C-alpha cells in the first residue's frame with residue numbers, strides 16, 4: 001500500500017478527488033500515507049477517523065484526507081462545511097465516501113481495496129477526464 005501510494009503520487013494533479021473504498025482495516029489510510037510520502041510529506045500521517053479530516057500543505061498544494069466513517073447521516077457532510085475543500089487547487093482523498101452518499105462531488109479516481117487469504121487486491125477506476133489522464137500517464141510510465 002505504501003509503495004503503491006508512493007508510485008501513484010507522481011501522477012496526481014491538483015483538483016483530483018479520490019475515493020478509497022474497502023472494509024475496515026483494508027488499507028485505505030496506509031495507501032493515503034504512501035501518497036502523502038510520495039508527494040514529499042515527511043511527517044506522521046494520522047488516520048482522520050476522529051477529526052474527520054486531516055489537512056496537509058505540501059509546498060503550494062493542499063491535500064485533504066477525509067474519513068467519513070463516523071457520519072450517521074449523509075447531511076452531516078453538508079453541515080461540516082467540507083464542500084469548499086473540493087476545489088481546483090486541492091487533492092481530496094476520501095475514506096468511507098459511501099457515508100456521505102451522493103452529496104459528495106464525483107470522484108476522479110475510485111480505488112477499491114479487497115482483502116484476500118493472501119494479501120490484497122486493488123481496483124482503480126477512473127470516471128472523469130482528469131482521472132483517465134492520471135491513469136494513462138501512470139500506465140505509460142509503469143510499462144516503460
Ligand SMILES: Nc1ncnc2c1ncn2[C@@H]1O[C@H](COP(=O)(O)OP(=O)(O)OP(=O)(O)O)[C@@H](O)[C@H]1O
Nearest residue numbers: 001022023024025026027028029030031095119120
Ligand atoms: N497490504 C497490506 N497487507 C497487510 N497489512 C496491511 C496492508 N495494508 C494495510 N495493512 C495493515 O492493516 C491495518 C489497517 O490498515 P489501515 O488503517 O490502512 O486500514 P483502513 O482501510 O484505513 O481502515 P479503516 O476503515 O478502519 O479506516 C494496519 O495495521 C496496516 O498496517
Ligand SMILES: [Mg+2]
Nearest residue numbers: 028029047095
Ligand atoms: Mg482508515
